[in-house]
Amino acid sequence: MSSNELIKIFLSEDVGAPAYKVVRALAERGSASAIELSRHTGLAKSTMSALVAELKDASVIIEPEPSKDARASSRGRPAVQLSLNPQAGTSVGVLPGPDFIGIALVDAAHGIRDERSVEIKPNYSVDQGVEAVAELVQQAYAATGLQRETLLGVGLAMPGPFNHRTGVMLRSTLLPNWVDLDIGAHFAKRFDVPVIADNESNCAAIAEMTWGAALGQQDFLYAKFDEGVGGAVIVDGRVLRGALGAAGEIGHFMVDPDGPLCTCGSRGCLEAMMRWDAIVRPARALFGENITFPQIAGRAQEGDPGCVRLISDAAAAAGRALAGICAVLNPPLIVVGGRYVLAGEVFLRAMQESFDRHFHIRDQTDGGSVTPIVAGTFSNNRDSTLGAVGLVLREKPFTRSA
Amino acid sequence: MSSNELIKIFLSEDVGAPAYKVVRALAERGSASAIELSRHTGLAKSTMSALVAELKDASVIIEPEPSKDARASSRGRPAVQLSLNPQAGTSVGVLPGPDFIGIALVDAAHGIRDERSVEIKPNYSVDQGVEAVAELVQQAYAATGLQRETLLGVGLAMPGPFNHRTGVMLRSTLLPNWVDLDIGAHFAKRFDVPVIADNESNCAAIAEMTWGAALGQQDFLYAKFDEGVGGAVIVDGRVLRGALGAAGEIGHFMVDPDGPLCTCGSRGCLEAMMRWDAIVRPARALFGENITFPQIAGRAQEGDPGCVRLISDAAAAAGRALAGICAVLNPPLIVVGGRYVLAGEVFLRAMQESFDRHFHIRDQTDGGSVTPIVAGTFSNNRDSTLGAVGLVLREKPFTRSA
DNA sequence: ATCATTTAGTTCTAGGGTGAACTATTAACG
DNA sequence: CGTTAATAGTTCACCCTAGAACTAAATGAT
Numbered sequence: 001m002s003s004n005e006l007i008k009i010f011l012s013e014d015v016g017a018p019a020y021k022v023v024r025a026l027a028e029r030g031s032a033s034a035i036e037l038s039r040h041t042g043l044a045k046s047t048m049s050a051l052v053a054e055l056k057d058a059s060v061i062i063e064p065e066p067s068k069d070a071r072a073s074s075r076g077r078p079a080v081q082l083s084l085n086p087q088a089g090t091s092v093g094v095l096p097g098p099d100f101i102g103i104a105l106v107d108a109a110h111g112i113r114d115e116r117s118v119e120i121k122p123n124y125s126v127d128q129g130v131e132a133v134a135e136l137v138q139q140a141y142a143a144t145g146l147q148r149e150t151l152l153g154v155g156l157a158m159p160g161p162f163n164h165r166t167g168v169m170l171r172s173t174l175l176p177n178w179v180d181l182d183i184g185a186h187f188a189k190r191f192d193v194p195v196i197a198d199n200e201s202n203c204a205a206i207a208e209m210t211w212g213a214a215l216g217q218q219d220f221l222y223a224k225f226d227e228g229v230g231g232a233v234i235v236d237g238r239v240l241r242g243a244l245g246a247a248g249e250i251g252h253f254m255v256d257p258d259g260p261l262c263t264c265g266s267r268g269c270l271e272a273m274m275r276w277d278a279i280v281r282p283a284r285a286l287f288g289e290n291i292t293f294p295q296i297a298g299r300a301q302e303g304d305p306g307c308v309r310l311i312s313d314a315a316a317a318a319g320r321a322l323a324g325i326c327a328v329l330n331p332p333l334i335v336v337g338g339r340y341v342l343a344g345e346v347f348l349r350a351m352q353e354s355f356d357r358h359f360h361i362r363d364q365t366d367g368g369s370v371t372p373i374v375a376g377t378f379s380n381n382r383d384s385t386l387g388a389v390g391l392v393l394r395e396k397p398f399t400r401s402a
Numbered sequence: 403m404s405s406n407e408l409i410k411i412f413l414s415e416d417v418g419a420p421a422y423k424v425v426r427a428l429a430e431r432g433s434a435s436a437i438e439l440s441r442h443t444g445l446a447k448s449t450m451s452a453l454v455a456e457l458k459d460a461s462v463i464i465e466p467e468p469s470k471d472a473r474a475s476s477r478g479r480p481a482v483q484l485s486l487n488p489q490a491g492t493s494v495g496v497l498p499g500p501d502f503i504g505i506a507l508v509d510a511a512h513g514i515r516d517e518r519s520v521e522i523k524p525n526y527s528v529d530q531g532v533e534a535v536a537e538l539v540q541q542a543y544a545a546t547g548l549q550r551e552t553l554l555g556v557g558l559a560m561p562g563p564f565n566h567r568t569g570v571m572l573r574s575t576l577l578p579n580w581v582d583l584d585i586g587a588h589f590a591k592r593f594d595v596p597v598i599a600d601n602e603s604n605c606a607a608i609a610e611m612t613w614g615a616a617l618g619q620q621d622f623l624y625a626k627f628d629e630g631v632g633g634a635v636i637v638d639g640r641v642l643r644g645a646l647g648a649a650g651e652i653g654h655f656m657v658d659p660d661g662p663l664c665t666c667g668s669r670g671c672l673e674a675m676m677r678w679d680a681i682v683r684p685a686r687a688l689f690g691e692n693i694t695f696p697q698i699a700g701r702a703q704e705g706d707p708g709c710v711r712l713i714s715d716a717a718a719a720a721g722r723a724l725a726g727i728c729a730v731l732n733p734p735l736i737v738v739g740g741r742y743v744l745a746g747e748v749f750l751r752a753m754q755e756s757f758d759r760h761f762h763i764r765d766q767t768d769g770g771s772v773t774p775i776v777a778g779t780f781s782n783n784r785d786s787t788l789g790a791v792g793l794v795l796r797e798k799p800f801t802r803s804a
Numbered sequence: 805a806t807c808a809t810t811t812a813g814t815t816c817t818a819g820g821g822t823g824a825a826c827t828a829t830t831a832a833c834g
Numbered sequence: 835c836g837t838t839a840a841t842a843g844t845t846c847a848c849c850c851t852a853g854a855a856c857t858a859a860a861t862g863a864t
Binding site: 420445446448449452453476477478479480 | 820821822823824828829830831832
């Protein structure tokens with residue numbers, strides 16, 4: 001019946017078409033006024049006016065309830081917010097974990113509609129993963145009452161080094177059976193929509209940019225300190241991928257030439273100094289064999305001196321690494337995610353102090369730091385699944401499976 | 403008489419106009435065919451066809467002699483190369499050195515028409531510098547027979563930390579009297595065209611991208627190892643500036659936390675380990691008080707063991723730093739400039755080896771390195787003046803002095 | 805209250821850019 | 835040496851986009 005103009009435009013190849021630009025701009029932002037859209041797309045507001053009317057008629061965009069939030073920004077006629085029709089477009093984000101699979105279902109207006117996960121036997125194959133995802137997706141649509149036909153694309157957050165351009169995982173301890181395969185092709189067997197994949201850290205950065213602490217930021221450095229260490233570089237609102245898709249891999253940034261050996265074969269990589277194992281091992285000598293990293297982080301926040309020291313030493317290394325990176329990138333903001341953040345200020349403050357000591361620009365105009373470091377808003381796993389959704393909403397797929 | 407359409411379009415505010423896009427695209431590239439222009443500007447080739455005809459009539463663009471170079475790229479009708487009319491548009495690049503001022507005069511077709519310099523008393527003021535530049539520019543136009551009225555803009559390569567956005571030098575040992583001033587405004591008193599400034603390293607990268615070793619490269623890391631250490635990050639054909647214009651400052655990348663103290667107040671900065679002084683000082687103990695860095699570099703190339711060691715130790719530090727930077731940026735190419743390159747393979751090979759040992763991605767598809775490091779084509783000073791010209795040809799000025 | 809000011813959005817027409825179909829010019833292939 | 839395929843460039847009618855001038859809706863000052 002309804003031919004769903006939204007999907008048609010969203011998946012169109014005609015990148016230059018005004019409708020495409022507007023739909024994509026709204027998919028990225030969630031909502032925006034006509035005048036903002038006209039500025040961001042470069043189209044005249046007269047064009048926007050006509051186009052918005054047309055897209056409203058076609059149920060591609062809607063005017064969401066103005067809500068009660070303080071719209072009193074400036075004077076003048078208030079702008080009417082627009083968003084894509086959440087009934088007409090939905091996206092799925094997937095995190096294939098080592099022993100679980102998590103997904104998120106988000107509508108085109110950035111409404112997070114469903115998040116669920118299922119356990120799965122380790123060392124599962126790609127096809128087993130695809131089946132599990134298909135099952136979860138069906139459940140999610142059933143639970144929300146959304147139409148499966150409105151699916152715009154599937155995003156994948158890959159837990160390991162992944163080449164976004166070639167679509168191939170380079171290596172992975174978590175998903176050994178997913179290496180060197182065309183993962184998109186496997187998903188295409190079950191999903192007739194574009195499948196877009198990127199590494200977990202890049203996804204996490206996108207999640208923070210779309211819903212979290214980096215909302216509206218066009219340039220920032222994202223750092224994820226979790227079991228491993230990863231990151232992402234956002235330039236001009238886009239994820240920097242690099243020649244081999246390895247941009248943002250701050251885990252293998254060398255902090256100390258004589259530091260511990262890293263899995264990559266170098267010495268003193270940030271990851272070698274910060275990975276959970278490097279923290280948990282010495283902690284066990286003091287607190288027994290069963291202590292876990294989150295517990296250490298928690299005890300650090302409560303003030304336990306040994307745990308504070310372990311966390312703050314790691315934070316010092318992190319701050320030093322970030323200072324080196326910022327000497328080259330000089331971003332206006334650093335967003336930090338991963339479960340190190342569970343240690344709270346113990347971790348963040350030590351990192352900021354170390355950063356400020358090692359960053360070569362110390363002149364600060366006002367009170368604050370030259371490069372503020374803020375904690376991300378998303379917990380682990382959520383950042384990945386939601387970021388994978390963001391992948392669908394932001395990245396143009398190379399090929400289209402009509 | 404001739405109203406000079408080229409200048410009118412080049413300096414127009416109407417950034418969306420097709421003619422503007424075409425002129426700017428040609429200014430960047432030097433020459434291009436109609437179909438390339440249509441691809442790069444996003445305009446239809448029908449539009450391009452009409453526009454090119456119109457611009458030819460107005461003497462804005464010309465068809466340069468096909469020259470004899472192998473055009474046999476592929477089959478099909480060969481593309482006709484186009485370039486801006488070199489008679490109608492010229493740019494000047496300026497390097498205000500500590501005790502000299504150098505300029506380059508380049509036409510709109512990327513023809514390097516004149517390069518000259520003059521000595522000047524150290525600690526000169528901005529206004530004294532402006533006068534000297536004005537004199538040099540007049541000489542250059544007189545010598546080439548080009549029209550001074552065709553000047554499209556003046557580019558400045560600032561030897562020191564410079565904020566491209568605010569147009570202010572932060573500090574400088576070479577030009578102490580240029581700090582904290584609106585340098586563009588001083589030049590505007592003598593030149594009624596846009597004045598665009600950036601730091602020397604960024605300019606050098608632009609020179610390599612426009613004429614040199616990075617010709618046609620859209621993404622690369624530029625590193626300059628000279629008296630000091632600087633660099634630039636090129637993403638998608640644009641210079642990354644960063645929040646405070648400090649992006650690319652690889653000199654203050656920390657290599658060794660216990661290394662020598664740096665002028666910036668940190669320890670073990672790459673610059674602290676590589677600046678000429680750090681090389682020349684130990685060399686003097688062996689070779690006498692009068693030895694200079696270029697001599698050391700030369701002796702290293704000739705195989706003198708002591709000089710080889712000094713240079714290759716520095717190269718090892720450089721390779722380590724570049725590996726750390728590339729862990730985050732993962733560029734497909736590194737271009738190296740500055741007078742360390744005078745040591746030739748002694749320097750470059752040691753750097754590449756150190757890089758390969760410390761870079762975490764070692765899988766190499768073919769024989770070559772994952773991240774090739776190549777020497778830039780321009781000698782010192784030339785890279786700056788020519789890059790400053792590139793600034794004029796590539797960057798859109800914020801304000802226009804009609 | 806009223807009016808000036810500011811910002812958002814609409815209307816309408818002229819003209820400019822586009823796509824489709826065309827011609828032009830080359831290399832590769834038998 | 836013609837044919838085929840591939841790429842570059844041209845023509846032209848039509849529709850879409852932009853700009854000017856307008857209305858609409860808010861704030862804040864008098």
